[in-house]
Structure formats: structure tokens, C-alpha cells
Amino acid sequence: MSTQSFFSVPLLRKLGVRLNIILLGIILFFLVSSGYGIWTLQQQSAQFKTVTQTYYDRSMLAAELSRDAELIATQAMEQSVTQRLSNIDANILQTDITRTFTVARNKLNAYAPEEVAVLSEIDRLTQPYFDQLVLFYNLIETQQRLQLRMNRLDRERQLWVAPYINFDVSADNGRFSTLVINLARSTLAMLDAQSPGLLARRKDQLEEFRSALESLTGLTQIQQQAREKLLENVRDTLILKDQLDSSRLETLSAMRKTRLFAQRLSSVCYDFYLLVKQRAESAAQQHSELIDRVTLQISAFSVAFLALIGLAYWFIHHYIVRRMDRLSLVMQQHATGLAAPIPQDGHDEITVIGRTFAQFVTANDLAHDQIQSARKAAEAANEKLRELNISLHMQSNTDDLTQIPNRRSFFEWLHPTYQKLAQQQHAFSILMIDIDWFKSYNDHYGHQAGDECLRHVAQLLRSATQQYSGMLARYGGEEFIVAVPNISFAQAQALADELLNTIVQANIAHGYTPKHHVTISVGLATLVHANQNYPIEKLISTADQSLYEAKSKGRSQVASREITHTLGSHV
Secondary structure, eight states, X not given: OOHHHHTTSGGGGSHHHHHHHHHHHHHHHHHHHXXXXXXXXXXXXXXXXXXXXXXXXXXXXXXXXXHHHHHHHHHHHHHHHHOOOTTOOXXXXXXXXXXXXXXXXXXXXXXXXXXHHHHHHHHHHHHHHHHHHHHHHHHHHHHHHHHHHHHHHHHHHHHHHGGGTTOOTTSTTHHHHHHHHHHHHHHHHHHHOOSHHHHHHHHHHHHHHHHHHHTOOSOOHHHHHHHHHHHHHHHHHHHHHHHHHHHHHHHHHHHHHHHHHHHHXXXXXXXXXXXXXXXXXXXXXHHHHHHHHHHHHHHHHHHHHHHHHHHHHHHHIIIIIHHHHHHHHHHHHHHTTOOOOOOOOSSSHHHHHHHHHHHTHHHHHHHHHHHHXXXXXXXXXXXXXXXXXXXXXXXXXXXXXXXXXXXXXXXXXXXXXXXXXXXXXXXXXXXXXXXXXXXXXXXHHOHHHHHHHHHHHHHHHHHHHTTSSSEEEEEETTEEEXXXXXXXXXXXXXXXXXXXXXXXHHTOBOTTSTTSBOOEEEEEEEESSOOTTSOHHHXXXXXXXXXXXXXXXXXXXXXEEEEOOOTTOOO
């Protein structure tokens, strides 16, 4: 059955029926392709969640376990350096450490034999490590208590020696005072000794002073009591010194063992992290391969979809576009005045269009002429209206004399700009500018020259401020106003100085001022953080006050104020 005979079936003569069949076929294929794509994306999403939850979370838990092991070791080393437990009981400290590590450990599960082996090794090392930590903290606590006893003995010794420090050695019992002081100093020197040789020499020296003090006769009862107390204190100090040295050696040995256990546990935890990371990378690789396969399948569907679109394009072009082009060409020829024959063969909608067009060719020509005339009139009216709107907008927002924005345009721009800055709390600066001695300029040079001076100054100010994102406007008379957002107080001061110098360097002659040329005064107010609680009108008023200050100080200068008003505060 040929294509021509197929489309001669009465039902298929209609162009809309043919297009509907083609479009429904394309849509059906598209739905199948889209459904497969959605199903594939769901599979990828489920696979990605598995990779994320199963492997990534376990990797983070393994890293957290390794970090906790290292953190516990670091805390232990810190205790060894400071030797302070802050009165915390060792059992309580062990409970906190065990809880921290155990919580992280219980979150981990093994999914492979090698992971089971590593977790078993972690469990094997955990309890010995915590036992060693408890021993280490107990030794630190013991050492701290011994040190407290030593400090108490030092204070008692100072108390017994203090009455004889300023004693007159030339008196009858001056030797007793000398021996007491020397014995106390020898005790301190012995406690400060570090090397074994130095410690032995200072102990011998201490023994000499102690023997001399014991053999001293002719003492009063108070001196005898003081000697007995001091000798007892020295004996206790020597015994406690030996105990403290022994405790320090035991603590150092325990610290080394604790560090060794910590290194082993941290190493095993890190090995588990590497295993989990390796499995995560393998799962990610498998997921990547799945994506590649799905991409290939989607590409195949895309090629088939493109082929189907190509077939549809051929049909539409052969049975619709080509005939429409012919009818369009005839219509264009009629539009240009050529009486070409209108195609009316066939039984579909295009034929109906051709016949309808043939009936309205004459009316169309007449309507075309009328439309052209009406269009030209409308275009002319629209162009005139556009020009009037532009002119009206310029007149309402531009100062006629200086050709810069006027006060109305300035405030239309200012309020929304300030509201936006207030939400972000950015800096905002207002500069009020006034031409000095301008009335004198008008009186002596005439108002036309005064107008020219205003235009000149306005153009100079515009050139100096166009690099900023603010606005310059004529505020009234010889006053101008500049609003600049997002600059600091120092930058605003620099801008004010630049405006001042720009007018000075222009050297506009004015023989009736102290400087014999036109100058300006500038009042600056910078709000460091714009906010809704500080109205913009108040900032303009502050700038105006600064301008008055500059005028009152002699003109041709800048007066500035920095406002640090914040939300909830008051100026």
C-alpha cells in the first residue's frame, strides 16, 4: 500500500488527523523514554543513597573514632604538663573518656572479615588504654598532693626563719641567726637542684649547716624550740623531696606508656578508617559504571527519538510545509500586485485556506491600504508621545540651569537606596556643598555670570563624583548635595577634600573674596551603619550642621561628623 493511497482514505484526508497521529506517536515514544529515564534516575538515587549512608557515614564515624583516640591522648599529655586535675576525681574522668570513645565505637559495625579483625583489635586495645589512663591520672594526683605538702613545709620554714632575717648578727646570739638563715637557704637550694651531682653537693652543705646548728650551745628556750621545729622541718623536707622525685619518675614512665597505648589505638582506628574508605571508593566506582551504562542506554533512546523526529519532519515538510510554502508564495505575489493562480487542489485544511484566500484577495488589498495609512498615523503619534514623555521626565528630574539632577530627582533616588542599605547596615555619607560668597559674586558680576558660575561648578562636581555609585544634585540656590553609599568615613573625607581642591584648581575668578577665586565649603556626615531607626532626613540635617560649622570657621574647608548609631541605640 503506497503512501498516496494510504492518505486517500477519507478519515486520513484531514490534515489535523495526520498531524495528531504523528504527534501522538512522538508523545508516546517520549513518555516511554521519559519513564525509563525517571526509573533509571530513581535507581541511581537509591544507589547513591546507599553509597552515602553505608560508606560515607561509616568513613566519618571511623575518622571520628580515630580523632577521639588522639584527643584523649592529647588531654592526657596536657594533664602531664599542667599537673592539674582541677579537683576532678579520676574515676569520673575515666567515665567521661570511656563514654566519649564508646559512643563513637558503638556506631561502627563490621561488614567484611578484615573489618571484623580491625574492630576486634580496637576492642582489645581499648580497656588497657583506659586502665593506663586511670593509673596516669592517679600518679598525677599523687604528685600534686606531695607538691602541696612540700609547699606547706616551705611556708612553715619561712615562718620559723622570718624572725631572724633582720636579726643583728653582732649580738650575742648572732651565730644562731646566721645558721638558721643558712640552713633555710641551703634547703631551698637543695630543692632547686636538678642534676644528681649538684643535688649531692647541696645535701652535704645542708648536712653541715644542720650539724652546726645541732651542736650550738647556750641558746635560750625560744631559740631551742625554734631550732627543733626548723630541724624537724628540714628532715621532713628531705624525706618528701625523695618521695616527690620518685613520684615524678613514675609519672613520666606512666606518661610514656599512655602515649604508646594511644599511638597503637589511634593507628588501629586509622586502619579501620582506611578500610572503610577503600570500600566507599569501590562502591563509588561501581556507581560510576552504572551511570555510564545508563548514559549509553539513554543515548540509544535519544538517537531513536531523533530518528522519529526526522521522520515526522519529512512528513510535515512534504505534505504540509511544501504546500504551505507554495500557498504563501502566491499570497506574497498577490500582496505585491501579481495575480498568480491560487492552489485549491486537495481535500484538507490547506485547500480550504486556499479557497478562502481566493475569496478575500480583493478585500485584503483594500484593507491593506487602509491598515498602512492607519499604521503610519499611529506610529507618528506614538513617536510624538515618546518624545513628549522623555522631555517631561527630563524637565521634572533635571535642574534647568546646571543640567544635573534636581532636588526632587535626588529624593526619589535617595529613599529606596537608603532603605536597601539600612537592611544591609552599610555605610552611607551625605555631603552638603555651598559656594562661598556667591551673593557677592552675583552682586558684582551679574546674575548671568552667576548662572554660568553655577553651571561650571556643577560640571566640576559631576566630574569629581562620577566614579562613585552615589548621586549629585542641586539642593537649592548655590547649594549642592552628594549622597554616596558603601564608603567609609575616611573615604568620604577624601572625597570632600577632592571636591574642595577641584573647585580651587579650577581658579574661577572672584575678586571679592579673601582668596580672589571661587571656593566651596563642605559639610560631611557619615552614618557607619545605616538602619531603619536613623531617618535619612536626620543624616541630611547633620550634614547641614557640618556645613554651617565649615562656614562659621572661615569657609573653604571641610567639616565632618561620623555617626556610629546602631539598632536599638540612641544618638
